């Protein structure tokens with residue numbers, strides 16, 4: 512009896528041991544999935560007026576304190592990457608990146624916005640950066656537009672002026688001509704909903720959205736017809752894709768509206784079978800516009816030709832993803848300014864309690880939301896190839912960033928769960944390679960795998976604990992997901 516009991520105990524012990532280690536077994540990263548890190552021109556380059564560059568709308572707004580910045584700073588110097596790009600490439604090599612995502616500063620390349628007046632110093636800078644990367648096998652992933660519109664164009668209405676479609680696509684063609692021999696991944700626009708909202712929070716946001724779609728599509732067609740045959744690269748758009756979870760089942764429609772207004776407004780025209788803006792958004796905005804006494808809907812119509820022109824114009828479903836919000840509707844709580852984008856949307860949102868991790872209000876860690884987002888994209892858009900163009904976590908500094916490590920680990924594992932179920936994720940990008948100018952949060956919120964010492968003259972970059980963790984995932988091509 513006692514003998515049997517001991518045997519029983521031993522098997523329980525073995526089983527628990529096997530179970531516990533299975534939970535801690537490294538999970539393999541699928542073959543072919545590539546990894547990178549990202550930044551953008553205004554957030555890192557500095558050198559705002561060097562070598563012939565003219566002002567962008569961002570230089571103008573931040574230099575004149577026309578935006579509310581928590582620490583009163585701007586991107587005049589930022590991380591000085593215009594001069595320190597060799598160190599930046601060294602960091603990419605230390606991490607073992609497959610690619611680096613950066614953006615072109617439009618007023619650095621075309622200070623006067625005429626494609627016949629290209630600024631040689633700007634060309635030189637991007638050539639040097641790319642050539643240095645390619646020397647070590649690091650692929651450039653180039654964003655054409657990460658918000659630094661030439662000031663001159665902003666003064667002519669910017670993205671609300673239909674001429675932007677030609678302005679942007681001329682700039683895109685210039686970039687394809689200059690760098691297309693080396694760039695195999697082009698991103699047209701970064702987060703159009705965000706830049707449209709920040710510049711045009713009222714009714715003009717919808718004009719901005721439509722012009723962005725047309726400008727993106729025109730750049731896509733130029734690449735597709737004139738450059739792809741020889742350069743054979745990919746071109747796509749990068750959308751800010753928060754996940755919206757209904758508070759309970761009767762809030763499903765509110766969550767769907769939040770999704771449509773923030774990113775369905777772009778994904779429906781580009782990725783759905785029928786194209787055009789989401790039907791429910793068209794109906795709701797038409798009704799709202801009539802109620803507000805407008806003679807036509809604030810959401811512009813799309814002609815059948817425009818619908819066709821935009822449909823299918825993205826080789827990847829490019830997503831920037833950070834967090835998830837709970838959504839519900841309660842008419843009596845609506846106290847948004849009228850008219851405004853958020854009044855039109857008319858939902859309430861809040862972040863789950865799990866947000867308490869870290870110090871920054873910007874990022875709340877909800878890995879299950881990432882899994883749900885990837886699943887939703889797979890199910891609703893016929894499993895498109897996904898390029899995760901940004902994902903990351905902010906702190907207020909410090910090298911021992913265990914909270915960022917936890918964020919990356921759990922988000923990467925959520926991504927692997929979705930991949931196991933069939934999601935076609937092709938690339939993952941950490942935001943950011945290093946701390947940089949974080950818009951309204953200045954230099955306070957820090958997203959870097961590398962810490963930047965803003966006090967030091969050399970703007971010294973030092974790897975954080977998370978940099979070693981990311982490096983390890985890339986080197987071993989595996990990650991321990993734990994329980």
Ligand code: NOJ
Nearest residue numbers: 551701702831901942949
């Ligand atoms: C998205 C933007 O593309 C990037 O510029 C920004 O720094 C990160 N989110 C973090 O907020």
